[in-house]
Amino acid sequence: MKIFVDTAVPEEVQAAKAIGCADGVTTNPTLILKSGREFKTVIREMAALIEGPVLAEAVSEDRDGIVREGVEMAKWAPNVVVKIPITRAGLEAATVLHREEIRTALTLVFSPTQALLAARAGASMICPFIGRLDDIAQNGMDLIRTIVEMYANYPEITTEVVVASVRTPNHVVESALAGADAVTVPPKVIEQLMRHPLTDSGVRQFLDDWKKIRPA
Ligand code: G3P
Secondary structure (H helix, E strand, O other), X not given: OEEEEEOOOHHHHHHHHHOOOOOEEEOOHHHHHHHOOOHHHHHHHHHHHOOOOXXXXXXXXXXXXXXXXXXXXXXXXXXXXXXXXXXXXXXXXXXXXXXXXXXXXXXEEOOHHHHHHHHHOOOOXXXXXXXXXXXXXXOHHHHHHHHHHHXXXXXXXXXXXXXXXXXXXXXXXXXXXXXXXXXXXXXHHHHHHHOOHHHHHHHHHHHHHHHHHOOO
């Protein structure tokens, strides 16, 4: 399973890359706002850091506007993928961009039917938001399991399932068990994936004992 970084901060992409956790990058307007950086500049910077996809979100609400944005963003770097909310206009735009051979990721996916339509529109990826389903007392992981199972029935579907709105290490483990193609993880959760209190105490003890053998 690929691990993407959910951030709009290039330094965080670099840090994730250093431990093999930057197969891709996902952004959204909220993350761009938090970064305090200019959209195009930050996307281009991150696209230069990695070979994998960097998802940049379109904000127009009509088909032609999304297509215009998508065509423009696709010129920023060869690995930019146009992220589009899965509305009617979004699906129409994804269909047009697919014909133009521009890669898209349909986002804010919350149901199996949306996932099916995204595949039919030729989306390269979908981003189902599991944390936000958990927030309203639905089971986000059930959605992932259903989509993966549905897509597996149709080998011609090449749309990748990128699990998003990941809040805990368990979301990552369960995504791997479900057979998701990728999971996009915020830097804070990447840190949690790596750390274990027994590793920390074990390292401390080994170093203390080493000092007893070889006093400084
Ligand atoms: O990848 C989508 C993510 O940025 C949204 O996460 O935690 O705001 O639901 P969250």
